[in-house]
Amino acid sequence: MTDTRILFEPVEFANLSLKNRIVMAPMTRSFSPGNIPGDDVAAYYRRRAEGDVGLILTEGVSTNEDTATGTPNVPNIVTDAAKAGWRNVVDGVHKAGGKIGIQLWHEGPFRNPENTPHPEIPSWSASGIKMPGKPLWEPMSEAEIETAITEFVDAAVAAKEIGFDAVEFHGAHSYLIDSFFWDQTNLRDDKWGGDWDGRTRFASEIIRRTRAKVGADYPLIIRLSQWKQQDFAAKTAATPQELERWLTPLVEAGIDVFHMSQRRFWEPTYEGSELNDAGWAKKLTGKPAISVGSVGLSGEFIAAYAGEASEPASLDRLVEMMEREEFDLIAVGRALLQDPDWAVKVRDNRNDELQTFTKDALGKLF
Template sequence: MNTAPLFQPFHSDKLKLDNRVVMAPMTRGFSPGNVPGDDVAQYYRRRAAGGVGLIVTEGTGIDHPASISGATIPVFHGEEALAGWKKVVDAVHAEGGKIAPQLWHVGMARKVGDEPNVDAQPVGPSGLDLKGEKIGEPLTESEIADLIQAYAQAASDAKKLGFDAIELHGAHGYLIDQFLWERTNQRTDRYGGDLAGRATFAVEVVRACRAAVGEDYPIIFRYSQWKMYDYEARLAQTPEELEQLLGLLVDAGVDIFHASTRRFWEPEFEGSELNLAGWTQKLTGKPTISVGSVGLQAEFTPGARQTEETDPTAHLEELIHKLEQNEFDLIAVGRALLSDPEWPNKVRDQRSDDIQMFSREALQTLV
């Protein structure tokens, strides 16, 4: 198999990478006290050494009491946590890699009483959870302004620490996505209503981050149609609706879109073989990152037998074909990199027999 297209350099106006492989953001939960330690730095260092062109970190919480839901999920604020992230950046750069933090707020996906701030209430555009059930009160405009500033501060800190870009997590039913999605956004002010109104929060977050980092610093925006617990959810039913949403985000300052799908080979709209990243590139002209089950032969479910679900080069021929057709620019790889940090180098060198197969045990350790 000719894997050369995966290892062609990527050059955009603001970001240059050695190849097309991106480490997908994956929540690991190995940061006690919400501070990434030396083991986290070495975890990312090994992926840089293994040949990943760009690392997107696990989601890391912006400076808001309810941004995350766990005592071991890292945050991106405070002297100790930022010092930990500085060690991560330095470790990745020492191996010649590049890295972006994923800036995150879970919104109404957080449960009442979740750590680390057990008294903090979940927040969202309308106080509705992902099922559309009322859990709390809608955010006030003043509270929304504070959240936007928290994203901007995190972006500024990322640049100061030496990160090569930022990624805003606007996918999977978390806070930014809750504003975009009509089920969770029932507001009647300027942050709600039609698709353009529901996009206002995302647009203002991007604009604030752009103002914080300047014009030459890359901003990646991750979005999805599907949500946690609702794989059939859609932000855009048609390419025309998607074009409207993405156009607003481009105008606000997004440089690269990370279009999250569960299986990269699946078409997004009827009548075209393009996946979500392919449509995104076609509609915006911006570089795109695709993602979804690279190295997994079948859907990863708790009841699946391991021998039936993993293959270190699963769907690789189709991936190469899509890259050769310029359907998208970059491909994010997730679980395949957990068991084998050397996955990119081994694929490049045609050493697929040496690849360590993904196993559930990899989720329990930070290797």
């Protein structure tokens, strides 16, 4: 039986005081009609707080009403009604003794205009590219870039006012921010493209301007992924030196925590080292890092969308990596979607009660 006590040690950093090291991964649920999170959404998050999750990260939340999403029933943090809905969510989690951060999301080139109230508005991205080599839209104009930055900042400020314990910028998985990072989707030759300083400028501006408004003490997280939806094998930064050039401007802009998205947390990033993406982020920047990917489950999440079930799996590898202090927190997605009491069961060694993840969980909010 795995000794999982390290997962349940309290941690304190970046002005976040967490009762344990388990983070609920951000997961889009599409249960917010009118883009407003209702009582059922509040109850869903509260149950995970009651289930001893150290830090809940919300599903991706839209930063505007027109270009940010083409996914149905995704909540935003723009309208008064949506903000009131989030206040209800935050209050519920806090009453249950939990902490909750919001993930701010702009789908960028993965917004399908046909699924939106504004199909006439082209999707935004660094160079109008969804699939490398096939531009679909115009690159974002300078004015659109300014608008997008301002919307992220305004959303972060609103989240702080509402009472969220942290803000996470979604800079992963090929969405808007990531479209600037990756040299296959950012072909710009102005100050928003080119070398690493150019390709990190969009994210850095969001972070810098948010930091100026929320103050030095408010926890800011960024989620990044080497892999892309278009290319699971992609490496945005091909070497540790490149990774350092990617992360350093974000640290200088004021980011506190790196959340490095992998599909399988144990996979090393570069040859010659066992470190994963979060391990490298922590090593290169000295900042706390969150890892993620197939924790406690036999299969990975993209296959789960296609219907693959995943059996409970050993936590030995995770415990070893955390004992070596390679990263600080571990995010758990599907296992917590399937079972709000996953953390309690792991903590109490109730291994025979851990559940198989099935596709049914994707269609339910409980």
